Amino acid sequence: MSRLVILLMLFCSLPLWAGQEILPFEDDAKRQLYQELVQQLRCPQCQNQNIADSNAVVSIDMRTKTYELVQQGHTKQEVIEFMVDRYGNFVHYSPPLNPLTILLWVLPVLLLALMLWYMLRRRQIVQTPEVSNPALERELDAIIDAYRSKK
Numbered sequence: 001m002s003r004l005v006i007l008l009m010l011f012c013s014l015p016l017w018a019g020q021e022i023l024p025f026e027d028d029a030k031r032q033l034y035q036e037l038v039q040q041l042r043c044p045q046c047q048n049q050n051i052a053d054s055n056a057v058v059s060i061d062m063r064t065k066t067y068e069l070v071q072q073g074h075t076k077q078e079v080i081e082f083m084v085d086r087y088g089n090f091v092h093y094s095p096p097l098n099p100l101t102i103l104l105w106v107l108p109v110l111l112l113a114l115m116l117w118y119m120l121r122r123r124q125i126v127q128t129p130e131v132s133n134p135a136l137e138r139e140l141d142a143i144i145d146a147y148r149s150k151k
Contacts, residue, residue, distance in 0.1 A: 023067055025070075025071075026071070030070050030071065033070050033076060034066060034067060034070045035052075036076065037066050037070070037076060037079055037080070038050065038051050038052035038063055038066060039052050040080070040092070040093055041062060041066070041080070041083055041091050041092065041093075042090065042091050042092065042093055043056055043058065043059040043062070043091075044058055044087050044088075044090060044091055045057075045058050045059070046059065050093075051063050051066070058087075062083065062087075062091075065082075065083075066079055066083070069082060080092060089101075
């Protein structure tokens with residue numbers, strides 16, 4: 001009975017073994033570089049998942065190309081530049097500072113400031129009405145005084 005349980009447990013754990021990549025590296029430095037890169041590169045299809053955790057076809061291709069580049073002796077920056085050239089700035093979790101990324105950070109702040117300015121200006125205009133007709137003002141004051149005297 002215990003053998004049957006052990007075989008059943010081994011059979012159920014087979015899919016877990018199938019998902020692990022076993023890649024041969026020349027030294028631990030290249031293995032560590034590969035691990036850092038697959039954690040830092042984003043899957044273009046999955047959007048907020050790195051290529052190490054994604055099983056999308058594009059992620060598998062990116063991992064394979066990353067492995068090849070690391071094995072060829074490319075540096076971390078060279079691999080990242082290759083991936084950015086091929087897939088765009090989206091694949092890097094911390095994109096470089098350029099006019100587009102500055103605009104993406106500054107534009108929401110500018111819009112918020114513009115909305116606050118507009119709301120304060122509108123509130124100021126509503127609180128300070130201008131009276132253009134003094135006769136009308138005297139008439140309104142008389143109506144208000146008459147109303148107060150009836151109370």
